[in-house]
Amino acid sequence: MKVSAVIGDNHFPRLLWWGAALLLAVFVYFYALDSQYIPKNGDEYPYTHITRMTAESGSMLPLRSGLSQMRNTKPPLLFWQGIASTDWGRDWTLWNLRFPSVVYTLLTAMLALLLAGKLSGSRETGFVAALVFLGFFSTYRYGRPFLTDPALAFWLFLPFFIILRGRPESFNSRLAVPLAVGLSVGVGLLYKSFVLVVPVCIALAWWYLRERNYRVREFLPRDGYKVILAGALALGVFSLWFLLDPDPAAVWKEFVLGENVGKLDPHSSGYLRKLLWSSTSIWSLALDFLANSGLFIFPTAALFFLAFRDGKALPGEKKLLWIWILTLFIFFAIPSQRSG
Numbered sequence: 322m323k324v325s326a327v328i329g330d331n332h333f334p335r336l337l338w339w340g341a342a343l344l345l346a347v348f349v350y351f352y353a354l355d356s357q358y359i360p361k362n363g364d365e366y367p368y369t370h371i372t373r374m375t376a377e378s379g380s381m382l383p384l385r386s387g388l389s390q391m392r393n394t395k396p397p398l399l400f401w402q403g404i405a406s407t408d409w410g411r412d413w414t415l416w417n418l419r420f421p422s423v424v425y426t427l428l429t430a431m432l433a434l435l436l437a438g439k440l441s442g443s444r445e446t447g448f449v450a451a452l453v454f455l456g457f458f459s460t461y462r463y464g465r466p467f468l469t470d471p472a473l474a475f476w477l478f479l480p481f482f483i484i485l486r487g488r489p490e491s492f493n494s495r496l497a498v499p500l501a502v503g504l505s506v507g508v509g510l511l512y513k514s515f516v517l518v519v520p521v522c523i524a525l526a527w528w529y530l531r532e533r534n535y536r537v538r539e540f541l542p543r544d545g546y547k548v549i550l551a552g553a554l555a556l557g558v559f560s561l562w563f564l565l566d567p568d569p570a571a572v573w574k575e576f577v578l579g580e581n582v583g584k585l586d587p588h589s590s591g592y593l594r595k596l597l598w599s600s601t602s603i604w605s606l607a608l609d610f611l612a613n614s615g616l617f618i619f620p621t622a623a624l625f626f627l628a629f630r631d632g633k634a635l636p637g638e639k640k641l642l643w644i645w646i647l648t649l650f651i652f653f654a655i656p657s658q659r660s661g
Contacts, residue, residue, distance in 0.1 A: 339448035346430075346455045350465060355416040361466035367391050368467055369418060372403035376410035381651050382566045393575040396562055398511040399469050406474030418467040425471035426464035430454050432475070432482045439486055440638050458615030477521065481645055484528065485638055486552075490531045495547075500617045503551040507558025514583055515559045520652040522552040524645045531641065584656040592657055601659040606650070609661025
């Protein structure tokens with residue numbers, strides 16, 4: 322009786338169509354994955370080089386490279402992922418290197434599906450969210466190659482997914498949620514950089530503060546330690562790189578100083594000028610929100626307009642998600658080397 326009622330309301334056939342569309346998206350993401358000509362970022366070449374040389378050394382650390390100043394360019398987790406997926410380089414193919422990236426991208430799409438479905442009360446809205454995420458050009462370009470972006474998107478969004486989907490109980494969790502957030506973010510840091518703990522902790526504190534209606538005296542004793550605990554645990558997970566690497570001084574010099582602090586150097590062009598008037602200015606960074614959407618540029622522009630117009634009337638969950646977006650934008654606008 323229940324099945325026939327669903328079919329009679331035409332919900333079941335629509336869900337079948339959404340499921341078929343999602344299967345098509347999965348096929349597209351795996352299609353030609355072993356090609357050298359898929360849309361990608363040039364960073365994939367040095368990353369594959371470091372992975373192969375490290376695998377050939379027979380040791381996971383230190384990272385190896387034949388390229389000058391291109392060894393500790395990223396934390397080791399991406400390279401360990403490539404070593405595992407290629408069986409220490411014995412089954413070296415682009416497909417084996419890249420398929421974990423697609424898996425991560427599809428997992429992030431699943432988070433979007435589950436969260437949108439929960440917040441809207443509609444399974445169809447969940448499918449729309451997943452398909453739009455996969456339909457963004459930036460997702461397709463950076464979500465398939467052997468890059469840090471797919472894993473980073475998953476591990477940094479997972480904590481906010483957990484908190485938002487479990488609201489309000491998740492906000493009142495004393496240890497379980499903060500520990501889960503710290504571990505998840507820590508894994509993300511081991512893919513990209515320790516500095517990403519900053520926007521995560523800022524957004525997390527902002528979320529907790531808003532949940533307490535911006536009552537600081539209530540926020541500090543109830544939630545302040547949760548943000549500190551999550552951030553400290555994440556940095557603790559990242560610090561395993563220094564503890565396990567036999568040459569931590571090289572990690573400090575090449576990664577911390579060269580790869581991270583070096584991004585604040587305006588290279589004699591002036592920080593303020595580069596911030597406001599260069600090709601990597603804050604304005605170009607803002608426009609990349611639209612450019613990254615590809616064919617979804619007009620719906621994305623409309624989304625920003627409606628959020629700006631109806632800001633005060635937005636549901637609480639949407640405001641929290643906009644806080645995360647705004648925090649990331651401000652944080653990535655700080656370095657002199659900005660990339661959308």
